[in-house]
Amino acid sequence: MTDMQTLYLLVPLAPLAGAILAGLFGKQIGRAGSHIVTILGVAVAFVASVVIYQDVGAGNTFNGTVYTWMVSGGISFEVGFLIDSLTVMMMLVVTFVSLMVHIYTIGYMSEDPGYQRFFSYISLFTFSMLMLVMSNNFLQLFFGWEAVGLVSYLLIGFWYERPTAIYANMKAFLVNRVGDFGFLLGIGLIAAYTGSLNYAEVFAQADQLAATEMAGTGWPLITAICICLFIGAMGKSAQVPLHVWLPDSMEGPTPISALIHAATMVTAGIFMVARMSPLFELSDGALSFVLVIGATTALFMGFLGIVQNDIKRVVAYSTLSQLGYMTVALGVSAYSAAVFHLMTHAFFKALLFLGAGSVIIGMHHDQDMRNMGGLRKYMPITWITSLLGSLALIGFPLFSGFYSKDSIIEAVHASTIPGAGYALFCVLLGVFVTAFYSFRMYFLVFHGEERFGKAHHAHDAHHGDAHGDDHAHDDHGDHHHGLAPGQKPHESPWVVTLPLVLLAIPSVLIGFFTIEPMLFGEWFKGVIFVGDNHVGLKELEASFHGPVAMAIHGLQTAPFWLAIGGVALSWFFYMKRPDIPAAIQRTFKPIHSLLENKYFFDRFNEIFFAGGARALGKGLWKAGDQGLIDGVAVNGSARLVGWIAQMSRLFQTGHLYQYAFMMIIGVFILLTYWINRG
């Protein structure tokens, strides 16, 4: 094993070691011990990733097996690493954001009794996510895929006493399992038709797959495979209609909302499709499917962000919408733009979430934006960094989000694949919507009238990030979170604000510095494939004259003015004339209620799927098992026998086992004796 290979192993194993130590020996090593070992583990992983990044930059990639998990049916199931430019970019994003979140957690969870458990979980998550991105085969991909789902489940339900949290985590796991169902079938098809689960070996046979029809259906095999795989991505990356778990996942503590449900885990689907570009490129049908799903998510989930009053939920819907943008990019073969947006989004969305968490700390765990306002005076660092994050999110020129989002929009514009027109409409309107809800949040939280500390909070929004020891208070009945009258919010401690600052830097700058190598340079060469029949980023590349020129050009294009329009409208509505939104809400009651109810997805799922499954189960059990099989067949024949037996009851002792035992012993004694005699 070379030094680099040791380093590859170290990247996932260091966080795993931290997780095991903090998880199993949390009591022994204490709170400080737990955060030290886990932070150390993630820091080691980050540093190692930086070294690997430089090594990959020097042209050294790796594709090899760590160990053979199993061999069966002629297929070798392995655990192994593929280290290339795409992997190492993901490794950097994951370990960096994870490190920030680990540090932030020291402040955020300082009073929580589950402190060690929390650190153990987030380190375990880091391990799982690294296994996912570093995999060179579908088995390990699936392992990481489900393992991040498990940790997400554990963390959404971290405060296991809260009914909403343990409902949300089960929902998240089950909805993800629906996606994984498709994913597993996709892997099954790949294994069946290529006899391998190794990426490189599968990609080498991509052309044969494209020329094959699926047995028994006559469908193009490659389309079936890609759509199955993409269904997995729809679950993990929360695309309509499997998006329903993500808003509810906000029940988890805010640090994990930033790490798992914004920056890393939910982008696993995007990463996976980009990784599978040699397959997806061969199926226009699958690409169109991806495109339409992504565009729908981008626009319609954005609308929902407008009506939320919970600060975390606004950010959650914006995440959904941004994931839609990434998916759109995949659909138009602009894989590198999708991954680029994935990266910039990881930074600015983690920043926005952690900023929201800082606000929540300052507000004493009140998450309702209607109780905030004017916080910029009290929380200056949180304010500035959140503003920077919001500008990045809406794609303001020169900010990182501008470069990634504009590239996506340009790629959609250039694309000729079916559905591109609809997608263009969605992503353009989405820019306006994003700007509107982002700055609605910004103005409501940091500007305007100070609405906190009032005796009566608006309380139809649900509770904030309560801490685990809250049940002690709940007995008092009227306990609620938030600031008491006269209390002022305060800036968070340095362990919270430092990550904000460190995340703000890449949120602003990283797009400017990386767009050229990532989108138009050699960085993803040989990793991401774009077929000759797809435009991808080729048109954009032709007109690209450096990031400064792109920003200047951006000022003259529709997305910029749509974003400005969104910001201006939110300023007018929420700063100037707060009566207008209320009036609109009254006037367009049905639309508002449609948005308020999230297009009734949850209600439908609850009634149709959850209720339907329970009713079906009850029906099968009562009618099938108890009625037909036991009632008629088993007990019926027993009664018949019983009736006959009554005739000869006198001869029976009633102890069945005596008969059986006697019978068997008797038979064999007799047989042995009688036969051997002869």
Place this chain on the structure above:
Amino acid sequence: MTDIPLLSLAIWIPIIGGLLVLATGSDRNAPLARMLAFAVAVAGFVVTIPLYTGFDATTSAMQFVEMTSWVPRFNINYHLGVDGLSVLFVILNAFITILVVMAGWQVIQDKVAQYMAAFLIMSGLMNGIFSALDGVLFYVFFEASLIPLYLVIGIWGGANRVYAAIKFFLYTLLGSLLMLIALLYLFMQSGGSFSILDWHQLPLPIEPQILIFLAFLVAFGVKVPMWPVHTWLPDAHVEAPTGGSVVLAAIGLKLGAYGFLRFSLPIVPDAAQQLAPLMITLSLIAVVYIGFVALVQADMKKLVAYSSISHMGFVTLGFFIFNPLGVEGALVQMISHGFVSGAMFLCIGVLYDRMHSRQIADYGGVVNTMPKFAAFFMLFAMANSGLPATSGFVGEFMVVLGAVQFNFWIGFVAATTLILGAAYSLWMYKRVVFGKVANKHVAELEDINGREFAFLAILAFCVLAMGLYPFPFTEVMHASVNELLRHVAVSKL
């Protein structure tokens, strides 16, 4: 290779040891009975270890063969041997016996010696089933193993134990009577041989093949159990004491599945091929129908019992898609199910010992008072829903892959277990473990003690080890599975 008759030792150490335990008599000697039973169980496990270490994975031939004439007139032999299909089950069985003795340590205070003896004898008899190569010997062990379990349920069981015990007994006895007829027919046709290996080579026309297949189907299908002859299992589990449930789930259900591999597939391959659609259909019904039924159970043991049936549906599915991934996946699933279902029943037993209730509704918020237990239970619930890195994933993954290879839509239906298994496991977990402390009984719960920690930790280790590195398990199967599939592919007509 060694000349020590390892298989005989694996069979007779527990049986003779069990009789010795029985001889300790009344409950005054209960501590002695426990210690002795534990020693016997450990000894029984130790003698099975060379079966793995000395196993030659390159051959499909029977190994550790022992052959002595028993009834010369009818050519009945005491013929033992194991191959890649059976060797792991002998070891698993001996292993589970240790856990069962540990699980009954404090809980069983009544008729201790008899309880321990019943399990030891049952363990020896079941080893006999997995290693018998003579039809009559197999039948004797197969039938005799019913009796200890019948007694365990009938004596140490719950309120409705007599109904459950009789239902269990009659169901399985009726099934095996048909098997006896089939065995006698094969004896006639083979010109007077009870050797299972001879029968493998015996040419048979299709009509008798089908009849024999159906006779075996009833016998083994009841044991598995397959839909629709499964209804004895939930009743038996609910009434059985924890140890009984563990053995029943971990080993008992494997007997029927093993029967398909040792008898149905190789003896009547053409019938197996012809009736495969029927078997696949029944298996898929088990996976889906039973999955839904498991979802709505209010009794934890019933829920896990139904989930067992659903998981066993995967096993029979794997057998009848006739590809290496399917069959090996089914075998892996059987072993894994031994660990996982055993662990699930032990977990429920831990709760039952404290609360004397198995109703999900009586629980809630257990994690607050039993955090260590909650962690173990989480691992096993996840393994039960097939999470990667646990043993529960390996078999399901292989069978789904094998099924997709065979026919996409069969794989499609089978893969729904991913959703259903997670739904019933996690919904139960949520209601029992998560939430606020539901009532004062839950508030008074004490976390697991050292003994409970020990057996749960051992199983947790097994579940994770097999999930992270299944290679050693599948390695011993290849030669035998490939030979079996090659054999099944050749017509006997």
